Amino acid sequence: MLDIYCLHVESGPLCMFSFPDYKALGILKRQFPNTALIGLTATATSHVLKDAQKILCVEKCFTFTASFNRPNLYYE
Helix, strand or coil, rough: CCCCCCCCCCCHHHHHHCCHHHHCCCCHHHHHHCCCCCCCCCCCCCHHHHHHHHHHCCCCHHHHCCCCCCCCCCCC
16 A cells, blocks of 8 residues: 655646656556545646646646736735
């Protein structure tokens, strides 16, 4: 039995497509289809999001999106 409590990838969307190891993360979902998986990003466009879902083998998933406009974030 394999227990994975947290898998965290600290990388931007473009890096995911540049490194083979990130592309291989989809193997986890194929080998363990009933395992819960969460992916989080603050910057992915809709095109990048679709590509990431395909690569990670989670095309039929719930997706929650919000505007890129974040008024609570500002630069001083």
